Amino acid sequence: MAVHDLLEYEEGLAVGELRGPRCLDCERHWWPPRAACIHCRSSRTEWVTLPRVGNLFTWTTVGRTSLPDFRDRTPYAVGIFELPDIGIRLVGHIRAPLYSLHIGMPFTWQVDGSPAAAPPIVWQPHPKEVGGS
Ligand SMILES: [Zn+2]
Structure with missing residues (x-):
């Protein structure tokens, strides 16, 4: 699933989680969501629950x-x-x-x-x- 698709964000809200994108290559986060990592341009991304x-x-x-x-x-x-x-x-x-x-x-x-x-x-x-x- 592309990270720019906010479905994961909305599904997180439905279960009480605030989720954001994280890069699988450089392991950094960014906000707001974009299709590729803003740090290394990788498109290998995932959604994670953000620190509370x-x-x-x-x-x-x-x-x-x-x-x-x-x-x-x-x-x-x-x-x-x-x-x-x-x-x-x-x-x-x-x-x-x-x-x-x-x-x-x-x-x-x-x-x-x-x-x-x-x-x-x-x-x-x-x-x-x-x-x-
Ligand atoms: Zn990255």
Whole structure:
């Protein structure tokens, strides 16, 4: 299956996994998905479940929106999360109090599998950050 086909991504969401492409030759990752490895141009690729923990690289606060599903949520934050073990960054919806956010803050992704979920993936503070172990 070609890596640019998002079927694997969507199938991952259906089973609670966030998946991304990985190169079978150089073993590196990239995002967003493309037909060939962006590092070595190999077309030998696979889909893997991405590491669950990412660090908040930066964020912005959305105060107004024209998206009907999000109107009741303003203000909310959208962030860029860095997955340091594999060197990629993902944009995602933050589910945390705005006052608690800081650069480098660890987050975990969570798939919201409900049919009306928008967006299907949200980022929540890592348990360590909120006083867990
Ligand atoms: Zn490669």
